Amino acid sequence: MLDELIVKNLGVIEGAEFRPESGLVVITGETGTGKTLLLGALRLLIGEAADSRAVGPFGDEASVGGRWVVDGGEVVATRRVPRKGRSRGYLDGMVSSAAALTERVGDLVEIIGQQEHLRLRRGVQVRRLLDATLDEQAGEAYRAYRKCWREKRRLEEVRSALGGGRAALERELDMVSFQVREIENAGFSPGEDQRLVADARRLRNREALRSHLSMAEKGLAEARESLAATSGELNSALRIDPDLDELMSLVDSVEQLMEETAYQLEGTGEDLDSDSGTLEQLEQRLAVLGNLRRKYGSTLDQVLEFGARAARRREEIRALLETADELESDLAEADRQVERWGDALSQARRRAGVQLAEAALQHLRQLGFGKPVLRFEVSQAPPAAHGCDRVRLLFSSDERLSPGEVGRVASGGELSRLVLALRLATGSGSASTMVFDEVDAGLGGAVALALGRKLAAVSQGAQVLCVTHLASVAAFADQHWVIERHGPSAAVRLVEGEERVCELTRMMSGDPHSTTGQDAARELLKTAASTV
Numbered sequence: 001m002l003d004e005l006i007v008k009n010l011g012v013i014e015g016a017e018f019r020p021e022s023g024l025v026v027i028t029g030e031t032g033t034g035k036t037l038l039l040g041a042l043r044l045l046i047g048e049a050a051d052s053r054a055v056g057p058f059g060d061e062a063s064v065g066g067r068w069v070v071d072g073g074e075v076v077a078t079r080r081v082p083r084k085g086r087s088r089g090y091l092d093g094m095v096s097s098a099a100a101l102t103e104r105v106g107d108l109v110e111i112i113g114q115q116e117h118l119r120l121r122r123g124v125q126v127r128r129l130l131d132a133t134l135d136e137q138a139g140e141a142y143r144a145y146r147k148c149w150r151e152k153r154r155l156e157e158v159r160s161a162l163g164g165g166r167a168a169l170e171r172e173l174d175m176v177s178f179q180v181r182e183i184e185n186a187g188f189s190p191g192e193d194q195r196l197v198a199d200a201r202r203l204r205n206r207e208a209l210r211s212h213l214s215m216a217e218k219g220l221a222e223a224r225e226s227l228a229a230t231s232g233e234l235n236s237a238l239r240i241d242p243d244l245d246e247l248m249s250l251v252d253s254v255e256q257l258m259e260e261t262a263y264q265l266e267g268t269g270e271d272l273d274s275d276s277g278t279l280e281q282l283e284q285r286l287a288v289l290g291n292l293r294r295k296y297g298s299t300l301d302q303v304l305e306f307g308a309r310a311a312r313r314r315e316e317i318r319a320l321l322e323t324a325d326e327l328e329s330d331l332a333e334a335d336r337q338v339e340r341w342g343d344a345l346s347q348a349r350r351r352a353g354v355q356l357a358e359a360a361l362q363h364l365r366q367l368g369f370g371k372p373v374l375r376f377e378v379s380q381a382p383p384a385a386h387g388c389d390r391v392r393l394l395f396s397s398d399e400r401l402s403p404g405e406v407g408r409v410a411s412g413g414e415l416s417r418l419v420l421a422l423r424l425a426t427g428s429g430s431a432s433t434m435v436f437d438e439v440d441a442g443l444g445g446a447v448a449l450a451l452g453r454k455l456a457a458v459s460q461g462a463q464v465l466c467v468t469h470l471a472s473v474a475a476f477a478d479q480h481w482v483i484e485r486h487g488p489s490a491a492v493r494l495v496e497g498e499e500r501v502c503e504l505t506r507m508m509s510g511d512p513h514s515t516t517g518q519d520a521a522r523e524l525l526k527t528a529a530s531t532v
Helices: 035-045 098-108 123-131 136-161 166-186 192-204 206-240 242-277 279-296 300-366 412-426 445-458 497-509 515-531
Strands: 002-010 013-018 024-028 061-070 073-082 088-091 094-096 109-112 373-384 387-396 433-437 463-467 479-486 489-495
Touching: 002 035, 013 035, 013 479, 024 035, 024 445, 035 061, 035 073, 035 109, 035 433, 035 463, 061 098, 073 098, 088 098, 094 098, 098 109, 109 412, 123 300, 123 373, 123 387, 136 300, 136 373, 166 279, 166 300, 192 206, 192 279, 206 242, 279 300, 300 373, 300 387, 300 412, 300 445, 412 433, 412 445, 445 463, 445 515, 479 497, 489 497, 497 515
Parallel strands: 013 489, 024 463, 024 479, 109 433, 433 463
Antiparallel strands: 002 013, 002 061, 061 073, 073 088, 088 094, 373 387, 479 489
16 A cells, blocks of 8 residues: 655645555545645656646755555655656666556556546456456356467467468478588588688699798708808817807707708698699689578688578478478367357356446445446457457446447546446455545535445555545545645645544535534544444
8 A cells, every 4th residue: 555655846735745544545625725736646656747847836846755565565666857857767766767667556556536547448457357357167268268379379379480381381491401401511610711711822822832932942051051061160169168068059959950941841842742733622612612601601600500500490390390280270279269268258258247237336326326327348359368358348327328438428527436336346456555536526415425435445445545525525534634725835734633523614614613514524423433
């Protein structure tokens, strides 16, 4: 339930701290004091559009914050609306979008008020309202339908994977099989493209390479002759100075290195001679690689990866083909089961609709409607996850009027009382906090007392907030708040005891200090307490 609502600089409300309790909580006050601004604050917290014109004269932005107690935990939402720029939302202290506020907080609050776009205006919500009243047998039909629907969707996904049928799948199998064979038969391994390019470059420049190697051999031979002379001189010096043996060792190492280099140069030249017939083979290999790259990827690695994916797809198609022959018959059976259980669910919804409408009509008659008409219309619709039905709620305030969809024919006050009647009829609801904005429009006398009793009855299963002008309704409250305006600003406060008697007196007679009015207010409170 809503545990706390903090409002700052919203319209005429400079600052208000509203802490409603469980049960029926009423909000009263003179016209123009800003009662509906508290409901506007709740609308901001459930993610509805923010209007900078709602920012009051007491600062550059309006802010509202709410805390809900949910299953032993807390949900905290905040909304800030600047005079210029976009609003900002926060959920449990973290920056949040309006859509996220709606998703998290929207289901905690149901606001029923003048010109409100309510759940009853949406066909999906009407269907959910009706489904919440289904008995156990109907619930089994619903679960069976959902199971058949999921199977039907699974089979349709398999058929979609088949690509339109067995023939199309076999064509794809031929194609991917060819791709796999073409890549595998080429026999390339990772990194081979780099080796091919290097070998081809070497053979294409064989004559220049042989010339360079020949000159290198010639230069090395001259260097070896020069080094031999150097070695002879050092040998002579060594006989005079034995300490030169380390230097002589270095010269010997150089001689050995030059000899090994000469051997390698000679072998490289011989390799060039022996490779005279392989360049054509390399060119052919590179041509094969180029063809694969044009088809399957810009690099050899991409070509090989394409081949791996094609091989996996080949196996997937083979597995699909094994089930393709049975698929159409399975789909036909799934369609029959969906139709069967869809019909059962439709019949159950029609029965539930009759019962729910009749129960709600009894409450509507007690809420000031003489001979209202209320009917759930369940008509056929294309199969979907929820069934094969389109559900509409038809209403007229009098049997002499043609009933129409609730969202088109019901006024704000009628809609509020209709929601209240349905809530009483179902005995359940998804929102833990229900808010009624001037649900008493156009009512009085015994009907107003009946409305108060029914709001009190609803509050036994949910927290109910109600903005009202009628003392006959306010008298049933478990908690009574008053909004008062002082000059340009308004504030909200809790009234109890004699203060509450004075407020009820003001609502009835206009003079909170009227002795006769106070006696009537006390009698009204006594009547309410005895009938709850």
